[in-house]
Amino acid sequence: xxxxxxxxxxxxxxxxxxxxxxxxxxxxxxxxxxxxxxxxxxxxxxxxxxxxxxxxxxxxxxxxxxxxxxxxxxxxxxxxxxxxxxxxxxxxxxxxxxxxxxxxxxxxxxxxxxxxxxxxxxxxxxxxxxxxxxxxxxxxxxxxxxxxxxxxxxxxxxxxxxxxxxxxxxxxxxxxxxxxxxxxxxxxxxxxxxxxxxxxxxxxxxxxxxxxxxxxxxxxxxxxxxxxxxxxxxxxxxxxxxxxxxxxxxxxxxxxxxxxxxxxxxxxxxxx
Numbered sequence: 499x500x501x502x503x504x505x506x507x508x509x510x511x512x513x514x515x516x517x518x519x520x521x522x523x524x525x526x527x528x529x530x531x532x533x534x535x536x537x538x539x540x541x542x543x544x545x546x547x548x549x550x551x552x553x554x555x556x557x558x559x560x561x562x563x564x565x566x567x568x569x570x571x572x573x574x575x576x577x578x579x580x581x582x583x584x585x586x587x588x589x590x591x592x593x594x595x596x597x598x599x600x601x602x603x604x605x606x607x608x609x610x611x612x613x614x615x616x617x618x619x620x621x622x623x624x625x626x627x628x629x630x631x632x633x634x635x636x637x638x639x640x641x642x643x644x645x646x647x648x649x650x651x652x653x654x655x656x657x658x659x660x661x662x663x664x665x666x667x668x669x670x671x672x673x674x675x676x677x678x679x680x681x682x683x684x685x686x687x688x689x690x691x692x693x694x695x696x697x698x699x700x701x702x703x704x705x706x707x708x709x710x711x712x713x714x715x716x717x718x719x720x721x722x723x724x725x726x727x728x729x730x731x732x733x734x735x736x737x738x739x740x741x742x743x744x745x746x747x748x749x750x751x752x753x754x755x756x757x758x759x760x761x762x763x764x765x766x767x768x769x770x
Contacts, residue, residue, distance in 0.1 A: 554676050554748040557582050561750065562768040564713065565598075568760040573604045576764060578669070578750075583620060586627070590620035594669040610634045614693075618670035623677070627656065628667040630693045641693055661696060665689040675701060675740060676748040680720045698727040701740075710741050710752050712765040717743040717751050 557580055565574040581593040594616040600608055615629040625645045632639040642656040645665055652658035666674060671690050678686065685702040705721040724738040741752040753764035 554746065555580050555673060556747075558770075559747070560768075560770050561766060563753070563764045564767050566763045566765070568762075570604070572601060574598055574600045574610070578672070580673075586617045589626065591617045591626055592620055592623070592670075592673070593617055594673060596669050608635065614667075614669060616667045616669040618666065618673070622664065623666055623670040623674040624664045625667040625670050625691065628669075628691065628693055643691070643693060645691060659691065661691055662689045665691050665696070668692055671699060672740065672750060675722055676742060676750065680706065680722070680742070700725045700727060704739065707744075708741060710743070712751055712767070714751065714766040714768055717741075717745070717749075719743045719751055 559580040561578045563576040563578070564572050565576060567573050575598070577595075577597045579595045579597075581595050583590065583592055585591070596614040596616075598610060598612045599605075600610045611633040613631045615627075615631075616625060617627040618625050628643045628645065630639070630641045643659045644650075644653055644656040645659050645661050645667075647661060647663040647665075649660075650658060666688065668690065675686075680703050683703070685700060687698065687700040690697050690699045701722050701724045703720060704723040708719050708721045710717045710719045719741040722740045722742065724740065726733045726736050726738075735756075735758045737756040739752075739754040740750055741754075743749040743751045747769075749766065749769055751766045753762075755762040755764075
């Protein structure tokens with residue numbers, strides 16, 4: 499099957515939370531099916547080409563986070579990992595993974611165990627293939643999406659999704675932010691596909707030196723604001739921030755989101 503992707507509109511904005519290291523693992527699962535499947539025509543801006551720095555992450559990296567939502571603490575855990583650098587049908591790629599699980603007491607009423615896999619270009623982190631393996635409230639859903647900007651036919655084990663050249667997925671987008679020299683880069687923009695919808699993301703440097711305290715430690719970080727657009731109009735009720743530590747790995751130590759359903763704070767608890 500082949501589908502041409504069109505961005506979302508209206509109440510489906512909670513799925514945009516995927517732009518900050520898969521916060522959508524939690525919030526996206528709470529959106530009903532009719533909200534998730536709404537569509538609207540839109541044409542995201544082409545991918546920008548900012549000043550890039552050497553890749554700061556490595557194979558085997560695992561980052562663990564605790565999710566706090568509004569006044570509720572420790573509602574879920576998220577792990578972001580770099581499984582390996584590998585060949586993907588003749589192209590050099592990073593295999594990136596994300597996993598999310600609700601924890602007690604929320605887990606008593608909302609069981610969520612989601613896994614996401616990204617195969618992204620080793621140089622640009624543009625997405626080759628994005629996979630969602632969802633288990634939410636006992637309902638399982640699997641999706642394998644091969645991203646293409648050409649008229650390529652769908653592979654037998656995946657859905658071909660036609661997108662703009664250079665489109666990234668949420669995992670690749672977060673890792674991409676880590677590759678940039680934020681001393682010289684003021685803003686980047688480009689399309690992001692979250693497994694359901696296409697958005698235009700614009701990220702800019704909000705602060706080049708912010709003190710951040712999380713369970714994993716205290717850091718000085720660059721705070722990057724991510725904004726989301728449709729038809730060149732910003733979604734005013736959706737805001738994200740990613741704080742990248744001033745260490746060799748440019749570790750994402752804090753992820754923040756302001757959404758119509760509340761605010762989230764995703765704190766690094768352990769890195770290896």
